[in-house]
Amino acid sequence: MDAQGRGRADDIDPADQWxxxxxxxxxxxxxxxxxxxxxxxxxxxPHAADAGPRPRSRSEAPGRSGSAAxxxxxxxxPGRAVPPxxxxxxxxxxxxxGRRGRRPAKASKGKKVLLWTGGTMAFVxxxxxxxxxFYIEHLNDNIASVSDDGAGTGGFQKxxxxxxxxxxxxxxxxxxxxxxxxxxxxxxxxxxxxxxxxKDRSNATALSIPRDLVTDIPDCPTTQEDGxxxxxxxxxxxxxxxxxxxxxRTPSCTMRTVTELTGVKPDNFxxxxxxxxxxxxxxVGGVEVCLAKDIDDRDSKLKLSKGxxxxxxxxxxAFVRTRHSVGxxxxxSRIGLQQQFxxxxxxxxxxxDTLTSPSKMLDLAEAGTKALTVDSQLDSIGKLKDLGLELxxxxxxxxxxxxxxxxxxxxxxxxxxxxxxxxSAPQVFDMIKNDVSFTAVKEQKKKEKAAEAARLxxxxxxxxxVRVRILNGGAVAGSAQxxxxxxxxxxxxxxxxxxxxxxxxxxxxxxxxxxxxxxxxRRLADLMGLSGSALKPGESVDNSxxxxxxxxxxxxxxxxxxxxxTTPAKAPDGxxxxxxxxxxxxK
Numbered sequence: 001m002d003a004q005g006r007g008r009a010d011d012i013d014p015a016d017q018w019x020x021x022x023x024x025x026x027x028x029x030x031x032x033x034x035x036x037x038x039x040x041x042x043x044x045x046p047h048a049a050d051a052g053p054r055p056r057s058r059s060e061a062p063g064r065s066g067s068a069a070x071x072x073x074x075x076x077x078p079g080r081a082v083p084p085x086x087x088x089x090x091x092x093x094x095x096x097x098g099r100r101g102r103r104p105a106k107a108s109k110g111k112k113v114l115l116w117t118g119g120t121m122a123f124v125x126x127x128x129x130x131x132x133x134f135y136i137e138h139l140n141d142n143i144a145s146v147s148d149d150g151a152g153t154g155g156f157q158k159x160x161x162x163x164x165x166x167x168x169x170x171x172x173x174x175x176x177x178x179x180x181x182x183x184x185x186x187x188x189x190x191x192x193x194x195x196x197x198x199k200d201r202s203n204a205t206a207l208s209i210p211r212d213l214v215t216d217i218p219d220c221p222t223t224q225e226d227g228x229x230x231x232x233x234x235x236x237x238x239x240x241x242x243x244x245x246x247x248x249r250t251p252s253c254t255m256r257t258v259t260e261l262t263g264v265k266p267d268n269f270x271x272x273x274x275x276x277x278x279x280x281x282x283x284v285g286g287v288e289v290c291l292a293k294d295i296d297d298r299d300s301k302l303k304l305s306k307g308x309x310x311x312x313x314x315x316x317x318a319f320v321r322t323r324h325s326v327g328x329x330x331x332x333s334r335i336g337l338q339q340q341f342x343x344x345x346x347x348x349x350x351x352x353d354t355l356t357s358p359s360k361m362l363d364l365a366e367a368g369t370k371a372l373t374v375d376s377q378l379d380s381i382g383k384l385k386d387l388g389l390e391l392x393x394x395x396x397x398x399x400x401x402x403x404x405x406x407x408x409x410x411x412x413x414x415x416x417x418x419x420x421x422x423x424s425a426p427q428v429f430d431m432i433k434n435d436v437s438f439t440a441v442k443e444q445k446k447k448e449k450a451a452e453a454a455r456l457x458x459x460x461x462x463x464x465x466v467r468v469r470i471l472n473g474g475a476v477a478g479s480a481q482x483x484x485x486x487x488x489x490x491x492x493x494x495x496x497x498x499x500x501x502x503x504x505x506x507x508x509x510x511x512x513x514x515x516x517x518x519x520x521x522r523r524l525a526d527l528m529g530l531s532g533s534a535l536k537p538g539e540s541v542d543n544s545x546x547x548x549x550x551x552x553x554x555x556x557x558x559x560x561x562x563x564x565x566t567t568p569a570k571a572p573d574g575x576x577x578x579x580x581x582x583x584x585x586x587k
Contacts, residue, residue: 166193166270188245210406214409291307291308406419471500471551480500521535
């Protein structure tokens with residue numbers, strides 16, 4: 001019976017079952033034999049010479065004498081049975097007679113496989129970590145960055161809305177790009193998009209700025225190659241695209257121009273040249289676009305038939321450069337084509353086909369870091385990764401593409417530039433500044449919005465019965481007195497008074513009132529264009545006459561007496577827009 005049959009398997013080391021084969025000189029696994037017992041000799045047989053115990057031969061089973069092995073019975077001591085040999089508990093097992101030592105136990109085949117696999121895996125992990133480190137360093141080396149010269153906010157933040165300025169230059173550097181003409185271009189802001197991502201990451205707006213828009217370019221402090229600072233003088237009534245490249249202007253100047261134009265200060269910028277379009281589209285295996293008609297554009301060199309196509313590389317570049325064959329043949333028509341292309345690229349980037357492909361992800365990392373020039377706040381793969389994670393929270397169906405509302409320049413007989421549409425452009429800019437979505441987002445706080453709207457519903461007290469104290473909480477100096485005069489003289493709110501400066505500044509104008517003053521609050525909100533969110537149910541305070549009054553605190557958003565403070569809830573009529581989740585065919 002073997003050791004397992006004796007119930008002692010838990011005490012057995014598999015290595016102890018390897019025994020030396022005297023014929024081969026090799027150790028062999030022997031499962032049928034019991035594990036070695038004590039090397040203590042068996043009780044001696046009566047023998048005339050009493051010559052001592054006879055050593056066991058190697059062929060005998062462990063723990064048995066030679067006579068026992070041959071089937072002969074062992075003589076017993078008179079009067080008592082001879083017990084089998086035993087080893088004292090805790091006593092070390094002695095080596096078998098005739099064996100000076102034992103070769104170290106060999107691991108079983110299974111053990112050897114596990115050891116080899118574990119060692120290899122450890123090596124792979126260590127080597128992989130090292131390779132990852134060197135690859136990240138390699139990607140960092142790919143990234144080109146230039147100073148934002150203080151034109152931005154200092155970089156995006158995870159707990160705030162994000163505004164990224166995306167600039168496509170017409171610089172012809174790179175293989176095969178000189179054939180597109182204007183080989184000596186300094187690289188103007190040919191395509192510019194202000195990407196606004198909401199604070200809660202539920203929606204985003206990509207606002208295209210026409211390159212031929214006439215605007216004022218401000219003075220731009222600019223870091224030179226030697227590290228020194230130079231102020232590049234501004235230019236009034238210039239084309240927007242000259243905010244980059246012209247007179248040595250860098251992307252930080254385009255940043256300042258966008259801030260002057262829209263009132264929105266970008267957090268960061270990214271600049272892409274012709275190569276970026278080619279390499280990024282190839283990295284994802286092409287993007288799908290749609291044409292409502294055949295296109296054969298000799299300038300962009302795009303030739304595609306009506307219908308759906310997957311484009312990449314040179315063909316993708318030709319697509320985004322096409323303008324003469326679509327729409328009215330101008331820059332505004334090309335913007336629509338570019339928005340369609342970016343929507344398609346966004347869908348492809350977020351598709352499982354891309355996200356589950358390690359090779360595509362590596363190609364994207366390589367192409368993206370080589371193709372883009374970023375501001376100094378985004379100059380590492382770690383920072384770009386953090387930005388990517390924030391943008392990745394966005395659902396593309398809630399990414400709206402739109403264009404700054406413009407009209408033809410009335411000063412020109414031959415129309416080649418455009419100017420702001422003053423009736424709708426300010427509203428678009430306000431929506432972005434106030435983080436208002438251009439799309440209906442289901443995740444919006446419906447209950448809160450409903451409660452705010454309800455504050456404006458109900459009867460309104462006559463203006464003569466409105467009693468209010470006015471505080472300046474961050475508005476321009478003199479705003480409280482200006483508002484007081486306007487309310488008393490023009491609106492008949494005679495029971496109002498200037499209470500000076502508020503104890504703290506506020507970003508938004510607020511009106512606090514007691515429950516029994518709700519009708520007064522609704523009247524004042526109607527006069528001043530206050531939204532429901534500006535109305536704060538609370539308590540009244542005593543005015544200078546000791547009478548209960550509401551408290552109006554003018555915040556930093558205050559624009560002047562009589563100027564409405566209501567943020568538009570939807571885009572103005574006529575503003576062109578599309579969402580990134582829909583395929584639209586170029587016309």
